[in-house]
Amino acid sequence: MSESSVPRASTSTSSVITEASGASVRTTGQLPLIAVTSGEPAGVGPELCLRLAERDWAGDYGVRLVVLADRDLLAERAASTGFAGVLRDAAVTSGLPPLPGVLDVLHVPLAVPARAGQLDPANARYVLALLDHALAGCRAQSLAPGAQPEFTAMVTAPVHKAVINAAGIPFTGHTEYLAAACGVPRVVMMLAGGGLRVALATTHLPLKDVPAAITAASLRETLHILHADMRRKFGIAQPRILVAGLNPHAGEDGCLGREEIEVITPTLDALRAEGMTLIGPLPADTLFTPPQLARGDCVLAMYHDQGLTALKYASFGAGINVTLGLPVIRTSVDHGTALDLAGRGTADPGSLFVAVEQAIEMSRRAAALSPAAANAGESA
Ligand SMILES: NC(=O)c1ccc[n+]([C@@H]2O[C@H](COP(=O)([O-])OP(=O)(O)OC[C@H]3O[C@@H](n4cnc5c(N)ncnc54)[C@H](O)[C@@H]3O)[C@@H](O)[C@H]2O)c1
Numbered sequence: 001m002s003e004s005s006v007p008r009a010s011t012s013t014s015s016v017i018t019e020a021s022g023a024s025v026r027t028t029g030q031l032p033l034i035a036v037t038s039g040e041p042a043g044v045g046p047e048l049c050l051r052l053a054e055r056d057w058a059g060d061y062g063v064r065l066v067v068l069a070d071r072d073l074l075a076e077r078a079a080s081t082g083f084a085g086v087l088r089d090a091a092v093t094s095g096l097p098p099l100p101g102v103l104d105v106l107h108v109p110l111a112v113p114a115r116a117g118q119l120d121p122a123n124a125r126y127v128l129a130l131l132d133h134a135l136a137g138c139r140a141q142s143l144a145p146g147a148q149p150e151f152t153a154m155v156t157a158p159v160h161k162a163v164i165n166a167a168g169i170p171f172t173g174h175t176e177y178l179a180a181a182c183g184v185p186r187v188v189m190m191l192a193g194g195g196l197r198v199a200l201a202t203t204h205l206p207l208k209d210v211p212a213a214i215t216a217a218s219l220r221e222t223l224h225i226l227h228a229d230m231r232r233k234f235g236i237a238q239p240r241i242l243v244a245g246l247n248p249h250a251g252e253d254g255c256l257g258r259e260e261i262e263v264i265t266p267t268l269d270a271l272r273a274e275g276m277t278l279i280g281p282l283p284a285d286t287l288f289t290p291p292q293l294a295r296g297d298c299v300l301a302m303y304h305d306q307g308l309t310a311l312k313y314a315s316f317g318a319g320i321n322v323t324l325g326l327p328v329i330r331t332s333v334d335h336g337t338a339l340d341l342a343g344r345g346t347a348d349p350g351s352l353f354v355a356v357e358q359a360i361e362m363s364r365r366a367a368a369l370s371p372a373a374a375n376a377g378e379s380a
């Protein structure tokens, strides 16, 4: 299992050529625009977004970024964390070239001023407004074929689930929120880092509800999405998927649970007959060992902490989260709001940088697969 790095774009001409395909991902006269939502205003998200100004995204990657946030919040975090760059209002400077050290900010107003480290349910709707705005900008094309989306991808800084619920809004995570907003009945959460890719058969669910949620139908849908997006988003033509069992020792022939015998194995057999390369169900305790991992391109874990404990041990702070099965590209950081660090400027921006890089790489791959790219290839 290996991670691919983002191919650097050529900067010498007016269009960006992907190394993989030669497809142009730049719309006429403009760089692709990626939206970065700054997340929970009391957390580290806003200050991590400021750190994005440290890179030359246009020159080195052939994209421009816009951070969705309250402009006063960013200015306050810029002051408290010693930000050396310039904040620029995207609404009035959209025609200006992107510059290193300059962060374009799309202003979305807070409901009430936010203090670092202090959650306030009054700002829950603000957090969701950031997501709604980014999603709407990514969706133009999927809603109206031929229309140009405003954003080629969205990258999300962390939100705090409990404070959104405290505001009376049921919310379990970006993954479920974006799926519902797109009207997609099932998506798949995958985290990647440290040479691992780990997808989840169930996401933000109390542990007691996990066994009932793993049905033949849900597992089949999850594996179809995972298989398709390993091809589409990661460029792996025939993905090999390592599937974990649910129970200790994958059920030990039914002595330690029957889900493997009654649900998981028959589902895998049926999908193998469709042509998928599936290995398992494997005992989860030894699945995350190098010899087992070498047999596959990704892991499907049955529940959140079965998969993410190993993933975060291997790569916390340098991994990413991606939602598979959405009609838009969405990546995210591998960490939460880190309220204990907020406002100090000491939080590690590594995961956010990788999340942006992965969104760029997925955007290029999507552009290469688009009908426009295919037509351009035919006429060439
Ligand atoms: N992508 C997301 O939106 C996302 C991801 C994970 C957790 N969360 C949410 O974040 C909230 C807090 O979760 P948690 O406390 O379990 O996890 P957390 O990741 O916020 O914090 C866990 C530990 O990691 C440290 N940490 C986190 N990010 C760091 C960074 N960038 N640099 C250095 N250290 C960092 C924190 O200081 C803390 O010690 C919860 O509401 C959770 O649901 C959101």
Ligand SMILES: N[C@H](C(=O)O)[C@H](O)COP(=O)(O)O
Residues within 6 Å of the ligand: 172, 173, 174, 175, 176, 308, 321, 332, 333, 334, 335, 336
């Ligand atoms: N499960 C994720 C993690 O542990 O990193 C996190 O809660 C974020 O999930 P969403 O992307 O659905 O918000």
